[in-house]
Amino acid sequence: MKERPILKNKVFLYLTEFFAGMSVMAVELGASRLLAPYFSSSQIVWTIIIGTIMIAMALGNLYGGRKADKDPNPDKLYGRIIIAAIWIGLIPVVGKYLIIGISALLIFTVSTNFLVIAGFVACMVIFVFPLFLLGTVTPSLVKYSVDSLDDSGSVVGKLNASNTIGSIIGTFVPTFISIPAVGTSITFLIFAGILLVLAAVYFISSKVRVRQCKKLPVGIVIFVLCIFFGHSNSFAFWQSDLLYEGESIYNYLQVYEDENEVALSTNVLFGIQSVYNKNEGLSGLYYDYAMAAAYMSGINEKESVKILILGNGTGTYATQCNRYFDNVTITGVEIDQKITDLAREYFFLSDEIEVITYDGRAYLNADDGKYDIIMVDAYQDITIPFQMSSVEFFTLVADHLTEDGVMVVNLNMKSNLEGNINDYLCDTISTVFSEVYTVNVAGSSNRELFASNNAGMMDKYQENLDLEDNVELTAMMDRVNARIEIYEAGEFLMTDDKAPVELLGMRVIDELIEDEVSYYKKIYEEQGLEGLLNLL
Numbered sequence: 174m175k176e177r178p179i180l181k182n183k184v185f186l187y188l189t190e191f192f193a194g195m196s197v198m199a200v201e202l203g204a205s206r207l208l209a210p211y212f213s214s215s216q217i218v219w220t221i222i223i224g225t226i227m228i229a230m231a232l233g234n235l236y237g238g239r240k241a242d243k244d245p246n247p248d249k250l251y252g253r254i255i256i257a258a259i260w261i262g263l264i265p266v267v268g269k270y271l272i273i274g275i276s277a278l279l280i281f282t283v284s285t286n287f288l289v290i291a292g293f294v295a296c297m298v299i300f301v302f303p304l305f306l307l308g309t310v311t312p313s314l315v316k317y318s319v320d321s322l323d324d325s326g327s328v329v330g331k332l333n334a335s336n337t338i339g340s341i342i343g344t345f346v347p348t349f350i351s352i353p354a355v356g357t358s359i360t361f362l363i364f365a366g367i368l369l370v371l372a373a374v375y376f377i378s379s380k381v382r383v384r385q386c387k388k389l390p391v392g393i394v395i396f397v398l399c400i401f402f403g404h405s406n407s408f409a410f411w412q413s414d415l416l417y418e419g420e421s422i423y424n425y426l427q428v429y430e431d432e433n434e435v436a437l438s439t440n441v442l443f444g445i446q447s448v449y450n451k452n453e454g455l456s457g458l459y460y461d462y463a464m465a466a467a468y469m470s471g472i473n474e475k476e477s478v479k480i481l482i483l484g485n486g487t488g489t490y491a492t493q494c495n496r497y498f499d500n501v502t503i504t505g506v507e508i509d510q511k512i513t514d515l516a517r518e519y520f521f522l523s524d525e526i527e528v529i530t531y532d533g534r535a536y537l538n539a540d541d542g543k544y545d546i547i548m549v550d551a552y553q554d555i556t557i558p559f560q561m562s563s564v565e566f567f568t569l570v571a572d573h574l575t576e577d578g579v580m581v582v583n584l585n586m587k588s589n590l591e592g593n594i595n596d597y598l599c600d601t602i603s604t605v606f607s608e609v610y611t612v613n614v615a616g617s618s619n620r621e622l623f624a625s626n627n628a629g630m631m632d633k634y635q636e637n638l639d640l641e642d643n644v645e646l647t648a649m650m651d652r653v654n655a656r657i658e659i660y661e662a663g664e665f666l667m668t669d670d671k672a673p674v675e676l677l678g679m680r681v682i683d684e685l686i687e688d689e690v691s692y693y694k695k696i697y698e699e700q701g702l703e704g705l706l707n708l709l
Contacts, residue, residue: 177247177379183328185375186318187335192371193254193310194336198343199364200261201226204300206357207264210425210440211272212292213556217675221289225296226304233308240309241316248386250313251375253306254368255392260303262365262396265358265403268299288679311336353422358403362396369396416519421511428519435519437487437512440556447487449520453496455649459583459619460490462612463548464497464646465653466581466623469630470545472498473640480504481544481573483533483561484551486512488522495523497646504529506536534560537569545575549582557586559672562598566669567605567624577627580606586681587618594677595620596665603662612657622660 179185204222205214212218240249272295279291311332318328343364351360369392376386416435417428424439430451437447450456472478478501482491485505494501505528507513513530516522529536533551547570551561560566570580582602584595599622603609606624610631613620627633638654641647667674 177375179375179378180247180317183318183331186314187331189254189371189375190310190314190332190335191339192367193307194339195343195346196257196261196339196364196368197226197230197304197307198340199347199360200264200300200304202344202347202352203264203357203361203364204296206352206420206425207268207299208272208292208295211269211276212288212295213440213678214424215556215675215678217288217679218292221292221296222300225293225301229301229304230308233305233310234312236305237309238312241313245313245316247313247317247375248379248381250309251372252386252388253309255372255388257303257306258365258368258372259392259395260306261361261368262399262403264299265361266399271295271299285683286679288682348422352420356420362400362403365396365399369393417515419511421509423509424512426511426515428515430519437515437520447489447520449487449489449492455645457615457649457652458489459585459614459617459621460493461649462614462619462621462653463490463581463583464493465612465621465634465650465657466546466548466579467494467498467501468637468641468650469579469623469625469634470575470577471633471637472500473637475545476500477502478545479542480546480548481542482506482548482550483536483570484549485516485528486550487516487520488513488526488528489520490548490550491526492520492522495526497643503527506531506533508532534558534566534569537573540573542573543575543578544573545578547574547578547580549580552583552585557594557674557678559667559674560669562601562674563667563669563672564601564604567602571605571626574625577625577630577633579623579625579627579630582622582624584611584620584622585618586678587613587620588681590680592665592677594674594681596663597667597674597677598622599660600663600665601667603660604666609660609662610657611660612653615652615656623657 201222204226205219208214208218208222237250275295275298276291279287279294314332315329318332347360351363355363372392373389376389415427415429417426419426427438429436429438433451435449435451436445438445440446448456448458450458455461467478467480470478478498480491480494480501480503482488482503482505485491485507488505491503491505495503503526505513505526507528507530510530513522513528516528517524522528531539533549549561549570551558567580574580580602582598584598586594588595599609599611602622602624606626608623608625608628608630610623611620612623623630634654638647638650641650
């Protein structure tokens with residue numbers, strides 16, 4: 174092993190282990206944010222990320238141990254750290270293009286489990302190599318730091334402790350500091366820079382000549398280029414007309430508008446979360462249909478109606494209810510404060526409407542109030558929180574309703590498959606509520622569900638609708654009445670213990686992709702790549 178005075182300083186070795194562990198966790202969390210706008214942030218995606226990273230680290234440990242025994246040259250270890258730093262620095266420059274390219278190639282060849290396969294391939298291509306290199310750090314440092322068998326246990330324990338402490342800090346810093354403050358792209362650059370500085374300290378202090386370590390100056394040049402070209406936080410890089418694009422602790426967010434509407438999207442490949450109609454009238458969108466819950470709960474015969482919205486989002490339902498009913502008190506619950514801020518700025522959410530930053534189910538657990546209407550609108554794009562889809566959750570909702578109260582749920586993953594996610598949700602709700610009705614929103618994939626334990630819910634709906642003097646609103650409610658159907662419950666059930674929402678959602682995604690690309694697949698099969706390119 175080459176003599177390097179800096180290696181005699183155990184503190185530097187522990188710092189190397191510390192920053193390697195910190196960078197691994199930072200890259201893992203960065204990976205989740207890089208993939209989420211394209212594949213969602215579901216448990217499936219997290220499983221792919223964790224599994225892929227564990228594969229990389231295991232292979233890195235094996236390779237690093239073998240190299241440490243056969244060629245214990247510390248220059249090569251810190252050279253590998255430089256390569257890992259360069260790769261991590263390049264992720265914000267090329268990562269999103271690789272994800273789109275991989276998805277475009279697979280979408281024509283994969284008919285099932287697209288989310289799993291595309292996410293796994295993207296992870297393998299983008300993240301395995303740098304984490305494999307960082308996985309070689311621990312066995313190599315053991316070789317350099319253990320002087321005798323007498324203190325080997327102590328030294329290895331300190332190395333592992335350094336790695337673990339670094340991993341802990343690498344978990345919290347991106348989530349709570351760097352990603353919300355400067356975004357995912359710059360977070361990758363920060364940790365790439367840390368690794369590069371670590372390697373530079375080693376080579377400079379060891380007085381290694383440039384010709385003996387060409388990786389360091391090359392790495393510095395590439396890193397500087399990455400700073401210039403990789404600082405953009407634009408995940409939808411093909412769009413240039415966005416009002417807002419940024420990140421919060423929970424989501425990637427983009428707001429865009431045209432002459433008729435303003436929309437919020439949290440996922441650039443699968444759908445839109447909220448749409449606000451600029452004409453400030455009825456739009457025929459899901460939140461207009463959902464206002465039928467007000468009549469089912471007796472809006473025109475009560476002095477005051479209390480409405481709770483779990484998953485307030487941009488507040489479109491709250492805004493519509495506040496606009497058309499003058500006897501309502503509305504409380505919104507939204508876990509993402511940034512979405513609430515966007516709602517105030519771009520979606521005209523009134524300051525009169527109180528919005529509490531909290532998880533919907535946790536709020537119900539802490540709140541002892543009763544409500545005439547509870548709107549559940551927490552099923553965001555292709556991500557459905559399992560804790561807000563179980564029989565225990567809907568029982569909690571029922572406990573917070575008045576005697577004639579109504580729950581309305583916005584279901585946004587329409588499917589023709591038997592046993593789909595909507596079947597599970599509707600059947601689960603039917604075990605808690607005696608009265609369950611559904612209505613498909615015209616021209617949309619949304620379905621509104623109304624549930625109550627008041628057997629006279631539909632009679633009250635008609636009675637209160639007869640009292641309505643707003644012609645436009647009456648016409649809208651007549652459309653709902655013409656489409657609404659009593660729900661015939663099946664036997665699908667979700668509980669806190671068993672709620673496979675990710676797998677059920679993935680089936681809908683496969684169906685959605687198949688419908689969207691079937692035409693293009695046919696062109697590709699008949700005319701090949703040239704025909705497809707001509708069409709595009």
